[in-house]
Amino acid sequence: MRSVIEFRGAGPAEFDERLDTVIDIYTAAMRPPAEQITGRRSIMRNHGMYPRFQCYFAELRGEPPGPVPVPWPETGPGTGPSPGSDAGPDARPGMGRGARPARRGAAKVVGFAYGFHGAPGQWWHDVVYRALEDRSGPRVADAWLGDAFELAEIHVHPDYQGKGIGRAMITTLCAGRAERSAVLSTHDRPTAARHLYRSMGFTDLLSRFVFPGGHEEYAIAGRPLPLS
Secondary structure (H helix, E strand, O other), X not given: OOOEEXXXXXXXXXXXXXXXXXXXXXXXXXXXXXXXXXXXXXXXXXXXXXXXXXXXXXXXXXXXXXXXXXXXXXXXXXXXXXXXXXXXXXXXXXXXXXXXXXXXXXXXXXXXXXXXXXXXXXXXXXXXXXXXXXHHOHHHHHHHHOOEEEEEEEEEOHHHOOOOHHHHHHHHHHXXXXXXXXEEEEEXXXXXXXXXXXXXXXXXXXXXXXXXXXXXOEEEEEEEOOOO
């Protein structure tokens, strides 16, 4: 049986139910210190309650003897999840040309991506808004963060990286969003993720940014929606 990657939308309820899987992939991809896992789980659970939350799981189905084809998502009108949609277990919004319909049976989750509508009162939103306002003024801060889709987490298991899964998940996740911009933070280093975001049109809004209480440098990046 040929293997294939399918993207499956999940809303807040299923995301919460599958936090163990989410944390396993996050841990494999990021290798955080063990003492940070409990806090990260709590943060992710809270994210699921944010407005217009949407998650996608990348699922591997079939046997893996050969290359794994990745469905390329449609990005035209009406092809993505509606803002705040809570896709059920059998929903397949954002599937691309030639992608197989979902099949019942076991599936291995090899990646996930989620985001939500940024709003005042959210820690990341408020910290970044203030920093961007201090640097570039209130008009710039509002232009980028006043109506933004915040891409909170995008992770692919190391065994399946380099196959286009991350790029396709981002495109699927952003399709159909009503916000005027997409924003994210990433380590300010020449990583594969940094290269991916730049290749998708994300530009730096802030660089060498250190979050309160932290020490690592991050880049805050954004791009207008919809994705082209």
